[in-house]
Amino acid sequence: SQTIHQWPATLVQPVGSPLSLECTVEGTSNPNLYWYRQAAGRGLQLLFYSVGIGQISSEVPQNLSASRPQDRQFILSSKKLLLSDSGFYLCAWFRGDTEAFFGQGTRLTVV
Amino acid sequence: GENVEQHPSTLSVQEGDSAVIKCTYSDSASNYFPWYKQELGKRPQLIIDIRSNVGEKKDQRIAVTLNKTAKHFSLHITETQPEDSAVYFCAAKGWSNYQLIWGAGTKLIIKP
Numbered sequence: 001s002q003t004i005h006q007w008p009a010t011l012v013q014p015v016g017s018p019l020s021l022e023c024t025v026e027g028t029s030n031p032n033l034y035w036y037r038q039a040a041g042r043g044l045q046l047l048f049y050s051v052g053i054g055q056i057s058s059e060v061p062q063n064l065s066a067s068r069p070q071d072r073q074f075i076l077s078s079k080k081l082l083l084s085d086s087g088f089y090l091c092a093w094f095r096g097d098t099e100a101f102f103g104q105g106t107r108l109t110v111v
Numbered sequence: 112g113e114n115v116e117q118h119p120s121t122l123s124v125q126e127g128d129s130a131v132i133k134c135t136y137s138d139s140a141s142n143y144f145p146w147y148k149q150e151l152g153k154r155p156q157l158i159i160d161i162r163s164n165v166g167e168k169k170d171q172r173i174a175v176t177l178n179k180t181a182k183h184f185s186l187h188i189t190e191t192q193p194e195d196s197a198v199y200f201c202a203a204k205g206w207s208n209y210q211l212i213w214g215a216g217t218k219l220i221i222k223p
Contacts, residue, residue, distance in 0.1 A: 034210065042216070043213055043215040043216045044155070044200065044213045044216075046213075051209060090154060094211075098143055098145070098160065100145070100155075100157070103154065104154055105152075105154050
């Protein structure tokens, strides 16, 4: 069966520090992968999506970037975090053309 | 592009009563409409979905209705229970899209 892993679950980082969040999918090949951010009490904001290795589409201009070095790996990065980057980050994979499966999420607090 | 609006943003109902959350979409080509439930601090999870060739779908206490002409769809929860308290998201997707377009979410509060 397919599973999606995301880590770490919680992260506290100082302003100006780098960020790297990793997401991997098992049990499927060539998945469409997504990074979302959710501010406290708010909806899901799509940050990036990828339909294949090295293919990244950005939805929101910001100081974040994404990379897909392998078929089942999706990484969210930042060179210098801002206070406004705090939030709940979710990686997602779409099964076929329908259901989205989410990773456990990473709660990022920038201090 | 597609736009999905969701109402209300917060809904408080007495335990045992029914809850209804409504969404409207703008792109008539959208053909897949899922609903996700997100408990506090957890990931969103699919609870029910409907395709554009179906008008209604039920799964125990949960049902979704779709009106393609009016471009709106609704989530109905009957006999609400405390564990139904969560944030619910609707979404819409078309065949040519790589992504789901999400509603802003509804916080459902079940009062004992």
